[in-house]
Amino acid sequence: MTTQATAEATLPLEAALAAYDPALGLEVHVELNTATKMFCGCPTEFGAEPNTQVCPVCLGLPGALPVVNVKAVESAIRIGLVLNCQIARWCRFARKNYFYPDMPKNFQTSQYDEPIAFDGFLDVELDDGAVYRVQIERAHMEEDTGKSLHVGGSTGRIHGATHSLVDYNRAGIPLIEIVTKPMLGTGERAPEIARAYVATLRDLLKALDVSDVRMEQGSMRCDVNLSLTPKGADRLGTRTETKNVNSLRSVERAVRYEIGRQAAVLSSGGSVVQETRHWHEDTGVTTSGRVKSDADDYRYFPEPDLVPVAPTAELVEALRGTLPEPPVARRRRLQTSWGFSDLEMRDVVNAGLVELVEETVRAGASPAAARKWWSGEIARRANAAGQDVPTYAASLGVAPAHVVELEALVKRGRLNDSMARQVWDAVLAAEGTPTAVADARGLELVEDTGALASAVDAVIAANPEVAAKVRDGKVAAAGALIGQVMRELRGQADAAAARALILERLGQS
Amino acid sequence: MTTDLTRSTAAALADLLTQGSISAREVAQAHLDRTAEVDTAVHSYLHVDTEGALSTADDVDRRRAAGESLHALAGVPIAVKDVIATRGLPTTCGSRILRGWVPPYDATLVTRLRTAGMPILGKTNMDEFAMGSSTEHSAYGPSHNPWDLDRIPGGSGGGSSSAVASFQAPLAIGTDTGGSIRQPAAVTGTVGTKPTYGGVSRYGLVALASSLDQAGPCTRTVLDAALLHEVIGGHDPMDSTSIDAPVPPLVEAARRADVSGLRIGIVRELTGEGFQAGVRTRFEQAVQHLVDAGAEVVEVSCPSFTYALAAYYLILPSEASSNLAKFDAMRYGLRVAPSGISDPSAEQVMAATRDAGFGDEVKRRIILGTYALSSGYYDAYYGSAQKVRRLIADDFTRAFEAADVLVSPTAPTTAFRFGDKLDDPMAMYLNDIATIPANLAGIPGISVPSGLADEDGLPAGFQILAPAMHDDRLYAVGAALEARLTAAWGGAMLDRAPALAGTGAAVGPTRTKEA
Incomplete structure (x- = not known):
């Protein structure tokens, strides 16, 4: 994949953070490892032949209706609990309406203002042992879309493709979206905190056994929201949302890059455009995607085909009992x-x-x-x-x-x-x-002292000057002799034994 | 057999079949012949499945001959509204956008019909995606009222009502989002029930407005409706909104037809202004019949009904705009290439297809719904409509404290002429004024014939509403009224409908009338 992006100007991190405070927000999508999809009985196995794990429901055929996967709800509650969230006693699914070719119903069944879990936090430990508390806004349930494959053209992307293929195996896979509150006061540690948060979350979800959390397979996907505020100002700046940040290293790099890029824009008197940006793993830059605006309107409304989810206190407590060690x-x-x-x-x-x-x-x-x-x-x-x-x-x-x-x-x-x-x-x-x-x-340490001794003697004889230095007390010079002995014996000698014998022969033991 | 099997009720056919005095094949063939004779004029069907119906009938005959115990309605044929998914049979919803779509699965209620051994005669015409009160919005041309072919058979389920009224089928399936079973029943002199929301599975019913849609029976008698309702009703794990409780004994209620001591509530807001004089007269006489049968009459008021139509025309388009988004030319149905674009994108194909595939009424409601759900308008429109919906449900709760059932005329007028309201959506919408509140509240309702209006000699309907999950009351009251009126008329009202001129058109193995 080539990147046609021309690199934008960036400020060095230090300069950027001298003038601006970053506000960081992370949205992580996690595919659950339930046996069946969110709203139908189709299997969720990764890597099956395209369009073999589909039915009227996940294909969005006329007349088909969703039924909630109880296991997915339980996983969502368990995720909420390990993130120290409140669990909704009553919540609904909502339809997020927009047209996209790989979305069977042209709406995504998601949750809007009634997430299953909300108001939590996650403590993440940084490299030096410092702990940063990430506030969790919400964790909600939704379904994944199908997957488009753009064929033809040189880039594998939609631009320039001659046609596209859609695989609906992924459509309807249960997803949990975990959204942080804006992380403030991270300063120069923003990139590190971002990475540590995603890593901690990944380990946590793995320990919960609710997801494969394979970033490289897309079962855990991360979007990075970032804005800069001039030092001393109290209003958050305009943010960008960087998509496709799909490794821990990339999370750190993408945050670093966006800080530098936005700082360069702002310090040259420009303004940051509210937009979706794409992360390029190969070149380490983000490029402009779709311009977002407040006019983006998903026309959310409560999903009338599903009844509300109302977990009992008993269920929540029973699930709390299944949580792994933090x-x-x-x-x-x-x-x-x-x-x-x-x-x-x-x-x-x-x-x-x-x-x-x-x-x-x-x-x-x-x-x-x-x-x-x-x-x-x-x-x-x-x-x-x-x-x-x-x-x-x-x-x-x-x-x-x-x-x-x-x-x-x-x-x-x-x-x-x-x-x-x-x-x-x-x-x-x-x-x-x-x-x-x-x-x-034929690797076997040489223990035959005869072979070792004759090798040592031969090396000493062949290097009289080095041997003299050792005799004069420059023990460190023996290293060259040891190396030659080891070479002589094709490495199959105990270096310590060779050293001892050399020193003995040269009167240094 | 010398009698015309098509004039029999489903209950009578079921008895004859059980006795073995007729075969399922004879019954199916008689109805297919009737369709060949009259449907060019009536246009009840979009698709007739001669082969499938006869094959099911033969199977029933074979199993009966082998001594198997069969469902009471085994061998009684049925017509199914084209909004219900039928495996292997075209399902168009009266829309160009689904022309030729053959579902790979059966709706749950169709599975139940098949399991009962009921031959499916074909798919009936409807307003496109069930939006309308006349079938004039069908992409395949309207159905006609057997009482007067220049008039509408009601809508959206005018295909099912006219099929039953013209003796092309003893039974049909309809769907009712704001009156689409009951209003067609009223204007064709037939019976139609909208069950309690959640009483009949919606799995396989192509959604118009998910929170309002409900499938139900279209028949010529109250007992037949109860029999069919028991076949299709009951819990379905494939529909999350399906009620997980037993269906009350409907057939028993219809057979007992007992209204003694029952409190009948007349809804003040659904009887006055705007209702045709002849419709009102028949209504009042029907109430008197129920009093004569031992019922007691009370008057109730449901003040929030004033806002029902406004709330309905926000909720329905909102849900419909989202439900109909799936028709995008990607996976099934019509696909139209946009003109003048050499290398169109998926989005351009979607737009061109939806432009060509949807009719004006569908587009009107998609636009309304998209607007009502838009950010900044949601609270004022969809949000307020939901509050009204709550108030209407509260009105019903209070009314049902004073009365066991509520009654009103089903529709304000008898069947209007084609074109009369086509250019005036508000006038068309007002036709559903009496039926909409039940959908908003999720309660059951039935329309039974109350007689012919004096001024035009056309059928009028009597609506009975009951609290949720008390559908049995509809059948008790409906059957009591039907018995007294039939006695007063000296026979079924439909016997007075004009004979339809036979055309003698042949029926092929399958005949699709999609234009």
Whole structure:
């Protein structure tokens, strides 16, 4: 996908925030993982053949009527409860009317002024341990639309396409939209807070088991609202709504970009246009989309085909009993049990590795090994592939058991650290299990002191000048000799043993 | 058989079929023949399903011969309004925009008809998307009143009322959003019931106004209406607004026809000005018949009814504007390419299709509804209308404390002539003045013939309203009135309707009369 957008002027973040205060608002759409759709019995499985998971109801055929999925309502209530929201005792669905080719009824059954959950908050922990409280305006239920695929043209976008295909499998999938109140006073931490909020929300929803929360598959989608207010002014500025911000990294970058862009507009005497903007992951910029105005009129009215949703106090309390441990408390507990430093734990959390590490430890690995192997090379590769580690690992077929096995090989003394890294790379390249890789490559730490001794002697003989330095007390110079010995033995030696022997030979032990 | 089967009531046909003295095929064929004879003139049907009706009839005959126990109405044929989805049978809603659309599913009430073994004769004509009181807004031309072919058969369900009145079907399904079952019944001398809202599933009923629509029976007798109502009524999990409670014993109420000690409330606001003299006279005589049968008369007042029409014409268009948004040429129905645009967008095709596919009355109401729901106007229009709706429901609640049922003429006039009100929407809308309050409040109502107006010799209707979920009272009072009037007339009122000139047109396997 190419971006034809010409980059707009931006101010550096520091300069922007010296003059303006950002007001940030986030709207997160979450697809629920219910077995069936919001208003009909069609399955919700991702990735099925187009238009195979449809019926008269989700196709909007004349005469068909919706029936509310009780499981979806329960998920919505549970989400409301973990977000510390009030749960409505009585609320209705509403029709949001607008025409769009992939929307079967040309209205979206949603909620308007009577959301199922409202007035909550979520505490999010930042990298340095500071906690920011995000106020939650509402969480409401709605249905997803179909999905358009624009065919022809070079961009895959509607502009230039020769025709479009519509897949209604997604139409009617239950969605929860979670809307924050404007976040004020975030200052230079706005990008970080935005990211931390979405990450915390993702972990929370995952722990609730109400959604796959796969941002890359669209089961969690984020819109960023942002405006700037000149320092000292008391009225919020004009906001933009940036759509399509679908990774944690992008949330942070998009906020950063919009702050810089809006500051450049304002400081040059211009005014921010109220509009929808699109985020471009590849170039890291937002571009102007549809101009929004107050004239946007969805003609909401209560959905007459559905009866009000009136959860009983008993149901709400019963659902409260099913809530998982709050993520912050859970993290503290895991950090203590794993013995990680604050920094180590934060890295694990930020990389989305908590569950994977937990699972790996449960499978028998040490916490340190679990952290080490899931956050090194595989993280780099996952990032390059634009995926999170758990998804990427799953796609490679790499599992916690592999880490357990690798650690055992090191512990038994068969592999040293560099050999273990070599083996892990091969595991990631789908060459097999750690043991299979080690066997195939003939990797085995050399314990034969004879081989080691003759290699050491040969290297000392070949490097008289370096050997002399070591003899004179420059122990650090031994590093070059150790390297040569390891090369000599194709890495299959214990570096510590090689070092000890070299120092002994040169009279330094 | 020497008697004409088409003149029989559904109850009588059911008895003959159960006794085995006639076959379901004979009954279906007799009605199809009648349609071939008269429907060129009456135009009740948009689509006749000869093959399907006969096949169902044969199946019933076979099962009966095999000794299976069948539903009481098995083999009694029925016509279905074209706003109800029928699998494999065209469903156009009287609109160009759905020309040729064949639903892949059955409405719940159609499933119940099929399960009962009732052959579906065809789909009946209607004002486009049930908007109208005359069928003049059908995209496929109007239906005609069998009493006078130059007059309207009522609307929107004029196809169903005229089919029953012209003996093309003993039973028909109608839908009633503001009177579309009851007013056609009144002007054709037939019986029509709008059940309690939620009493009959709306699943598969193409929505006009979701909070007002209700399907119900169109018949020639009160007992037949009760029999059909029991087939289609009852809870449906596919319709969230369906009432999850047993249907009261309707047939039993119709058979007992007992009104002794019943308090009949005359609604002051629905009897005075604007009602044709002959209609009023027949109404008063009908009330007297009920008094003679042992009922007691009280007068009640429902002051908020004054605002009913205004509220109705805000709520209905608002809901309709949204319900009709789905007709966008994307997935089914008509698709029109905009002229003069070489590479049209989806939106341009939608606009061109809706422009070509919807008639003027539909467009008028979509525009009204879109306006009424617009931000800045919502509270003044839709919001106020909902408040009026509440007040009307309160009026009914109070009235039903003083009376067990309420009565009024069904429509202010007898059938008007084609074109009389076509250019005056307000005059057309006023025809529903007496029927609309029941839809706004969700209560049940029935129209039964009260006789012929002296000044024009055309049928007038008597409306009975009952509290929600007390539909049985409609049948008790309706049957009592019907028995006394039939006795007074010395036979059914429809026997006095003019004979229709036969045309002898042949009926093919399926015949679609879509223009």
